Amino acid sequence: MDFALTEEQTLIFDMAKGFGEEHIAPFAQDWEAAGTIPKTLWPQIAELGLGGIYVSEAYGGSGLSRLDATLVFEALAMSCPSVGSFLSIHNMCGGMIDKFGSEETKQKWLPDLCAMNKVFSYCLTEPGSGSDASALKTRAERSNEGYVLNGTKAFISGGSYSDAYVCMVRTGEDGPKGISTVVVEDGTDGLSFGALEKKMGWLAQPTSQVQFDDCKVPADNLIGEEGKGFSYAMNGLDGGRLNISASALGGAQKALDMTVQYMSERKAFGKSINQFQALQFRLAEYETKLQAARTFLRQAAWKLDNGDHDATKFCAMAKLMVTDVSFEVANGCLQLHGGYGYLADYGIEKIVRDLRVHQILEGTNEIMRLIISRQMIAA
Numbered sequence: 001m002d003f004a005l006t007e008e009q010t011l012i013f014d015m016a017k018g019f020g021e022e023h024i025a026p027f028a029q030d031w032e033a034a035g036t037i038p039k040t041l042w043p044q045i046a047e048l049g050l051g052g053i054y055v056s057e058a059y060g061g062s063g064l065s066r067l068d069a070t071l072v073f074e075a076l077a078m079s080c081p082s083v084g085s086f087l088s089i090h091n092m093c094g095g096m097i098d099k100f101g102s103e104e105t106k107q108k109w110l111p112d113l114c115a116m117n118k119v120f121s122y123c124l125t126e127p128g129s130g131s132d133a134s135a136l137k138t139r140a141e142r143s144n145e146g147y148v149l150n151g152t153k154a155f156i157s158g159g160s161y162s163d164a165y166v167c168m169v170r171t172g173e174d175g176p177k178g179i180s181t182v183v184v185e186d187g188t189d190g191l192s193f194g195a196l197e198k199k200m201g202w203l204a205q206p207t208s209q210v211q212f213d214d215c216k217v218p219a220d221n222l223i224g225e226e227g228k229g230f231s232y233a234m235n236g237l238d239g240g241r242l243n244i245s246a247s248a249l250g251g252a253q254k255a256l257d258m259t260v261q262y263m264s265e266r267k268a269f270g271k272s273i274n275q276f277q278a279l280q281f282r283l284a285e286y287e288t289k290l291q292a293a294r295t296f297l298r299q300a301a302w303k304l305d306n307g308d309h310d311a312t313k314f315c316a317m318a319k320l321m322v323t324d325v326s327f328e329v330a331n332g333c334l335q336l337h338g339g340y341g342y343l344a345d346y347g348i349e350k351i352v353r354d355l356r357v358h359q360i361l362e363g364t365n366e367i368m369r370l371i372i373s374r375q376m377i378a379a
């Protein structure tokens, strides 16, 4: 058993961290205020090979592992969890197309996806179905040319911003087996968007409903086979949950690093606040929790890379544990900053706001408990 990162993995982490420090962190607060991320950022990120992290090299991807991806997202989140997580959703779409698309489908979408000439969003949730995702109602009727979509997707990260939407739609019976996956390109007739959602965190990314009104999609925009879309969506989420966890971890680590520094500078009762043992113990607890979360996350990623039979359970356990611990640590770091933690200039309150949603999306942490316990009982 070897817990060390390889030299290449250390380089991947350092490269992503360095890029974030130069090209993301200095602008993160402005992008929050603007409610959007400049599209010029994406080709720069793609040049580093981060547009299609686990897409095969034959289609312009980097062909890296899920474990490598967790390093990228942990490192980028240290500059801004919202920007890093947005890239993670684009990569989740790339992974699904690479794994389940036909040769023609891959040729059609992946080169632009990897170069980030096209930014992709993932559309599963609907106004009436979130946790119970297989109850989705957006209909895709077969036509001579392809499919005609009618329905609404809710909470879509990148809604009205992205260039293409990977959509789970109903082509058949009720339940998971009647669901297929199609790509809808921006500008398609019948595709429109709701107003931008006003949110607590992840403010740099636009979130909106995505609406289909007799939206006509060519037949070759189908990914893989009809009726298998739900399993593709869930498969994508295994890796997505690792990335969302890694982003939470990176945000929390940044908050803790800033807190250690702050506590050496801030004085109360005639001494630096890092001299109070009660507060020292809090640092020790946070450090231990984050290191444990990191080890567990990487084990889950390793299981997914190896196709272990219990990889889905481990991805769910990692998501539950890492996102809960990360939020707790970030929130505790805000407390250790006193009133200053509540001020935007200190950067901690943004991390707390950003990390809260990691406990909710890509399956709530209650749904993670459901996945874990179901598998335990089935075994």
Ligand SMILES: Cc1cc2nc3c(=O)[nH]c(=O)nc-3n(C[C@H](O)[C@H](O)[C@H](O)COP(=O)(O)OP(=O)(O)OC[C@H]3O[C@@H](n4cnc5c(N)ncnc54)[C@H](O)[C@@H]3O)c2cc1C
Residues within 6 Å of the ligand: 089, 121, 122, 123, 124, 125, 129, 130, 131, 132, 154, 155, 156, 157, 158, 199, 202, 207, 357, 360, 361, 362, 363, 364, 365, 366, 367, 370
């Ligand atoms: C900022 C943001 C961005 C998002 N981005 C995307 C995106 O890009 N694409 C996308 O498809 N979706 C996206 N989502 C949607 C997200 O995945 C859902 O909000 C999430 O899955 C929960 O669904 P829901 O909001 O409908 O809650 P509900 O399913 O209505 O759940 C409400 C509460 O009940 C609990 N609950 C439900 N069922 C059970 C059960 N069986 N047992 C125990 N507890 C249960 C839930 O855990 C939750 O606490 C995003 C959400 C947010 C907030």
